Amino acid sequence: MSQEQFEQAADFIDAAVAARARALKRRRARMGLTQSDLSKALGVALTTVGHWEIGQRRIPEMAVRLIDCLQRENRKREVREPRRG
Helix, strand or coil: CCHHHHHHHHHHHHHHHHHHHHHHHHHHHHCCCCHHHHHHHHCCCHHHHHHHHCCCCCCCHHHHHHHHHHHHHHHHHHHHCCCCC
């Protein structure tokens, strides 16, 4: 692999990590959770969630699956308990 190919691959990975980080932050906000709430629900440190959201750390696949479950449960709760206001 040439240096240019390596740099292109690294740029692609960086962009993917950044996109996933932004998506996590949006999903968390839509669920009405703080970083602290999410960290407790996942059993990880608060700083870990912060690092995921700024793209400093890769989000493990298991965490993504757990977040999917939390989001599904949140939707079910919204259907059962419509928001007032």
